[in-house]
Amino acid sequence: MRLLERMRKEWFMVGIVLAIAGAKLEPSIGVNGGPLKPEITVSYIAVATIFFNSGLSLKTEELTSALVHIKLHLFIQIFTLAFFPTAIWLFLQLLSITPINEWLLKGLQTVGCMPPPVSSAVILTKAVGGNEGIVITPLLLLLFLGSSSSVPFTSIFSQLFMTVVVPLIIGQIVRRYIKDWLERKKPPFGAVSSSVLLMIIYTTFCDTFSNPNIDLDKFSLVLILFIIVSIQLSFMLLTFIFSTRNNSGFTPADTVAIIFCSTHKSLTLGIPMLKIVFTGHDHLSLISVPLLIYHPAQILLGSVLVPTIKSWMVSRQKGVKLTRPTV
Numbered sequence: 001m002r003l004l005e006r007m008r009k010e011w012f013m014v015g016i017v018l019a020i021a022g023a024k025l026e027p028s029i030g031v032n033g034g035p036l037k038p039e040i041t042v043s044y045i046a047v048a049t050i051f052f053n054s055g056l057s058l059k060t061e062e063l064t065s066a067l068v069h070i071k072l073h074l075f076i077q078i079f080t081l082a083f084f085p086t087a088i089w090l091f092l093q094l095l096s097i098t099p100i101n102e103w104l105l106k107g108l109q110t111v112g113c114m115p116p117p118v119s120s121a122v123i124l125t126k127a128v129g130g131n132e133g134i135v136i137t138p139l140l141l142l143l144f145l146g147s148s149s150s151v152p153f154t155s156i157f158s159q160l161f162m163t164v165v166v167p168l169i170i171g172q173i174v175r176r177y178i179k180d181w182l183e184r185k186k187p188p189f190g191a192v193s194s195s196v197l198l199m200i201i202y203t204t205f206c207d208t209f210s211n212p213n214i215d216l217d218k219f220s221l222v223l224i225l226f227i228i229v230s231i232q233l234s235f236m237l238l239t240f241i242f243s244t245r246n247n248s249g250f251t252p253a254d255t256v257a258i259i260f261c262s263t264h265k266s267l268t269l270g271i272p273m274l275k276i277v278f279t280g281h282d283h284l285s286l287i288s289v290p291l292l293i294y295h296p297a298q299i300l301l302g303s304v305l306v307p308t309i310k311s312w313m314v315s316r317q318k319g320v321k322l323t324r325p326t327v
Helices: 002-007 011-025 038-057 060-066 069-097 104-114 119-128 138-146 153-185 189-209 216-242 251-261 265-278 284-323
Strands: none
Touching: 011 189, 011 284, 038 153, 038 189, 038 265, 060 104, 069 104, 069 216, 069 251, 104 119, 104 216, 104 265, 104 284, 153 265, 189 265, 189 284, 216 284, 251 284, 265 284
């Protein structure tokens, strides 16, 4: 009974496993030119659906009020956009001399370029009681990934604009007219995006399993898993040290937001983005593997650390109150 409840709660993780298994069993259904026609249904319709859904669910009024915390958002964006991808790039220079699969290493670099998710980082931040961080711009993410793509930048930008920016704006416009209905009914935005995302993952791996020249060794996969967990723990510790210095100016609640929002990466934006930037690439699924590992790892790791971080934040906040001079 508990197993069923757990599976129901983690249905998306189960869905990822089933999507990859389904692609392995019958890859011909989801390949380009196959019955699902992913070159149209996935590349345009599915991606546009995810971002239209994001536009509908994005509460602009809360986003605007959050911009008051300029210093907090600057720290998160600089760490995510500059430090994270640069540190990964330097680390990969060392890993390039190892026998680890080169496409998995390229996938690790793309993970470093991804923005934090709205969902997991915010949920974990709220679970502790901290402030919410803001999501970084996907356009700058494209600049990091563009140089690794064989697709012309203008083509990437135009598809990104039509399948990401336009649906997002339309979603925001529609939200203005049906805001009260959305607040009252509370549609399952997350479930809709996750379901569409499973279709994207399925078709991506259909292309892989239909290509006999692609091989993934277990040694590389295990090492990548270990590296990803190590990176997450190291960066969480690093952001904690930076944000708790005496002259940092951050509150304990800010530190919580920084820890989660600076180190988490978006699967919902990441997979569609990789699909656009590396469209037609033979090794797209291998490049996607590190992000598919990073997502559940950050959820599990975050869930384990929430009680400890919450206990630390409460004790620090009590300490601050006790040290305040009485009038």
